Amino acid sequence: MTAQSQTQAPSQGNLFQNAIRDAIYAGIVVFGLFILLIGFKTDQNIKNELILVQRWGLLFSMVAAAMALRFVTTAFIQPALAARKAAKAAAKPAEKHGWLRDNFAKLALIFLVIYPFLMLALTGVNGSLKWVDNFGIQILIYVMLAWGLNIVVGLAGLLDLGYVAFYAVGAYAYALLSSYFGLSFWILLPLAGILAAFWGVILGFPVLRLRGDYLAIVTLAFGEIIRLVLINWTAVTKGTFGVSGIAKATLFGFVEFNAKPDGFAATFGLQMSTVWYKIFLYYLILALCLLTAYVTIRLRRLPIGRAWEALREDEIACRSLGINTTTTKLTAFAIGAMFGGFAGAFFAVRQGFVSPESFVFLESAVILAIVVLGGMGSLGGIAIAAIAMIGGTELLRQMDFMKVIFGPDFTPELYRMLIFGLAMVVVMLYKPRGFVGTREPSDFMHAERKAISGEFTKEGHG
Amino acid sequence: MADMTGKDTILSVEHLSMIFGGLIAVNDLSFQAHRGEITALIGPNGAGKTTVFNCITGFYKPTQGMMKLTRKTGEEFLLERLPDFKVNREAKVARTFQNLRLFSGLTLLENLLVAQHNALNKASYYTIGGLFGLSHYKTHAAEAKDKARFWLDRIGLLARADDPAGDLPYGAQRRLEIARAMCTGPELLCLDEPAAGLNPRESDELNKLLLAIRDDHNMAILLIEHDMSVVMGISDHVVVLDYGKKISDGTPNHVKNDPAVIRAYLGVEDVEEELNALAAEPAAKAAAAAAPALKSELPKLATEFKRERVNIPPPPVLTLPDEVPAVAAKTKAVAEPARVAATVAAKKAVARPVKTPAKKTTKTAAKKTAKKKGGRA
Numbered sequence A: 001m002t003a004q005s006q007t008q009a010p011s012q013g014n015l016f017q018n019a020i021r022d023a024i025y026a027g028i029v030v031f032g033l034f035i036l037l038i039g040f041k042t043d044q045n046i047k048n049e050l051i052l053v054q055r056w057g058l059l060f061s062m063v064a065a066a067m068a069l070r071f072v073t074t075a076f077i078q079p080a081l082a083a084r085k086a087a088k089a090a091a092k093p094a095e096k097h098g099w100l101r102d103n104f105a106k107l108a109l110i111f112l113v114i115y116p117f118l119m120l121a122l123t124g125v126n127g128s129l130k131w132v133d134n135f136g137i138q139i140l141i142y143v144m145l146a147w148g149l150n151i152v153v154g155l156a157g158l159l160d161l162g163y164v165a166f167y168a169v170g171a172y173a174y175a176l177l178s179s180y181f182g183l184s185f186w187i188l189l190p191l192a193g194i195l196a197a198f199w200g201v202i203l204g205f206p207v208l209r210l211r212g213d214y215l216a217i218v219t220l221a222f223g224e225i226i227r228l229v230l231i232n233w234t235a236v237t238k239g240t241f242g243v244s245g246i247a248k249a250t251l252f253g254f255v256e257f258n259a260k261p262d263g264f265a266a267t268f269g270l271q272m273s274t275v276w277y278k279i280f281l282y283y284l285i286l287a288l289c290l291l292t293a294y295v296t297i298r299l300r301r302l303p304i305g306r307a308w309e310a311l312r313e314d315e316i317a318c319r320s321l322g323i324n325t326t327t328t329k330l331t332a333f334a335i336g337a338m339f340g341g342f343a344g345a346f347f348a349v350r351q352g353f354v355s356p357e358s359f360v361f362l363e364s365a366v367i368l369a370i371v372v373l374g375g376m377g378s379l380g381g382i383a384i385a386a387i388a389m390i391g392g393t394e395l396l397r398q399m400d401f402m403k404v405i406f407g408p409d410f411t412p413e414l415y416r417m418l419i420f421g422l423a424m425v426v427v428m429l430y431k432p433r434g435f436v437g438t439r440e441p442s443d444f445m446h447a448e449r450k451a452i453s454g455e456f457t458k459e460g461h462g
Numbered sequence B: 001m002a003d004m005t006g007k008d009t010i011l012s013v014e015h016l017s018m019i020f021g022g023l024i025a026v027n028d029l030s031f032q033a034h035r036g037e038i039t040a041l042i043g044p045n046g047a048g049k050t051t052v053f054n055c056i057t058g059f060y061k062p063t064q065g066m067m068k069l070t071r072k073t074g075e076e077f078l079l080e081r082l083p084d085f086k087v088n089r090e091a092k093v094a095r096t097f098q099n100l101r102l103f104s105g106l107t108l109l110e111n112l113l114v115a116q117h118n119a120l121n122k123a124s125y126y127t128i129g130g131l132f133g134l135s136h137y138k139t140h141a142a143e144a145k146d147k148a149r150f151w152l153d154r155i156g157l158l159a160r161a162d163d164p165a166g167d168l169p170y171g172a173q174r175r176l177e178i179a180r181a182m183c184t185g186p187e188l189l190c191l192d193e194p195a196a197g198l199n200p201r202e203s204d205e206l207n208k209l210l211l212a213i214r215d216d217h218n219m220a221i222l223l224i225e226h227d228m229s230v231v232m233g234i235s236d237h238v239v240v241l242d243y244g245k246k247i248s249d250g251t252p253n254h255v256k257n258d259p260a261v262i263r264a265y266l267g268v269e270d271v272e273e274e275l276n277a278l279a280a281e282p283a284a285k286a287a288a289a290a291a292p293a294l295k296s297e298l299p300k301l302a303t304e305f306k307r308e309r310v311n312i313p314p315p316p317v318l319t320l321p322d323e324v325p326a327v328a329a330k331t332k333a334v335a336e337p338a339r340v341a342a343t344v345a346a347k348k349a350v351a352r353p354v355k356t357p358a359k360k361t362t363k364t365a366a367k368k369t370a371k372k373k374g375g376r377a
Ligand SMILES: Nc1ncnc2c1ncn2[C@@H]1O[C@H](COP(=O)(O)OP(=O)(O)O)[C@@H](O)[C@H]1O
Pocket: B020, B023, B025, B043, B044, B045, B046, B047, B048, B049, B050, B051, B052, B315, B349, B350, B351
């Protein structure tokens, strides 16, 4: 079918004929595939009898969707892609990207800073809650986690499948220390980071000699151990019930966010709403993200950051150059874990409740998927991947109109892993090194600063 | 430091042995390397040269023996007691690898900056000072960059400083690896087959580079080499290994004319060609004079050699620690099927061509391939 679309300049009528034929083929294939999977469903009725439910509506909407997709692909997307390819080949390879691309980071930062007020203006005080909290804060938490993990996986090349453990350490550090000792968030935030870094080192020691798959498995086990300890050490952590009623953060210890006369809204004469606290949290996590980015960017240009990348490329060569790979790996684990800890403390203060359920392996997998999808080592790519994955999940959750099409018991977010899996396969096929596959060198000899292709970059084996 | 011969010894290896399982890769090796000299370590494939390097640079812990390194400051280090990274950091021994180990995704400049990690890391007060952008670190970083610029210029790759190392042609990668080793500020530079895979022009450039490094920095260079033109052309002192044992030690001329070397290293069948090849080279003019005498000995040697090569189990593989003499192993092996079986696996690892690929003509190369397949390997 693709061969047909590649024939030189097919006439318009021909193109549509092809498209319709392709669509019909696709419809038949999808019908054949899904008739048993979706068209029929076995269920139990009230008398516990096995019955066959027929779901023709759902089946035919699937078939229609597939046909429409196939039609659009053949009729519009493929010719457009071919035209673009031809245009690209024709155009001189002048590597001059536009102003937009050069200033992308600055524009994104400005947007992030004005985002809550933009939403406030667009959707009103109560309408903006969803946009600031579910989208803004949620995405930024994952951006921060992924940037933290990026230090370990993307820079140092150490595959860590238990990163969520440090997130848990940070969250419980804040939850427990604030409820048992009444310490404030501003003291506990750095403390949570330090504790997580400490656990990073504890994990680092036994796995120093491991590489690749073995390292991945041990870190995975470490993540599970932390979770199981949280579940079973009921005397302190309250087990699966979790810790609730965690104290809110204050405006740097001066003003509290509550409905009292000396609360934030009253003090500043604003409408009583939780949105102010959410906006405050939004800026807090934004600041934490920027800190992570700043530290990562600085570290990459310092000896330690270069040693991490060298370690990812070739550990033996590092040792032959006098680099102590033990301390280099431990610092990577510790610093990565520290940012996980900060994010954890923030998570606890945002939810007001923590339980071991928030720190399952799936979380580690999602964070790692964001790092890989974004392009290991690239902050921009990872941020985009976080927006796509976490924002995508939220979007699916909001898609109530799907219920109208597919029936009331259709919950779109259950399909998110399916969609992400598909998306990842597609991205990895077309961009095997993630959204941003190039690497920005840490220093330049000549004035012309160019990113280098990721073709030679190794993923690390440790 | 300077001994009776007036030479300034930097490394002295004494009774070094390295045993892998039952295989003696290095057998009671002693030699010395001197400052301002290029010491070549030569021998057939599998003779144990790389293993010696790995022992010196701390990647292997030798089974026996002592390696003493004396720095310019007079400090002495027993290399066998240092972990690998300290061999470079404290004893100032730098090395390259037989199979290039560049950081191929990093730029040339970054490769050379990583090599200066220890100095820079200290200057950044172990990252903390650097994080806050202290000027102390900035001056050191600028110096490190100057040093990188110096070495890139020296190896003729300054224009490509910002390209990834993996993008370079092979010969340039070899030079870059040497420059990277030099950026660690070594006193002893160990190069594992730096000329392997280079074309004659690149090989010539490499010779010049090595001589310049030796002379400008009074550097001690320890060189593993297969390319005879490199060995004979630039080394001041040659140590020859075969089956882990030292069979000759001396000036290039001395070694070249040593019958033991000719027999074990060059491979007797091809001695004539080798000698012709050597005679063609300026450095080997002297050797040519000795050639006729050798040629007359050839037929006898050749038959002896061939007989020997037919039914020897390749390496002196031992299962019992006290079974040291290699000759004993050779004769016993035939009689003891069980032991032969046990050595089969080892043989595979030790498979070595009969002769070292020095200055091959196409004809000999083809001959060797055939030998490798059917012969001892
Ligand atoms: N790590 C190791 N384990 C087992 N055997 C080894 C190891 N390293 C080297 N050897 C063996 O030691 C012998 C010498 O190898 P090597 O030093 O690489 O030779 P060369 O560099 O002279 O070609 C070979 O027989 C090789 O198989």
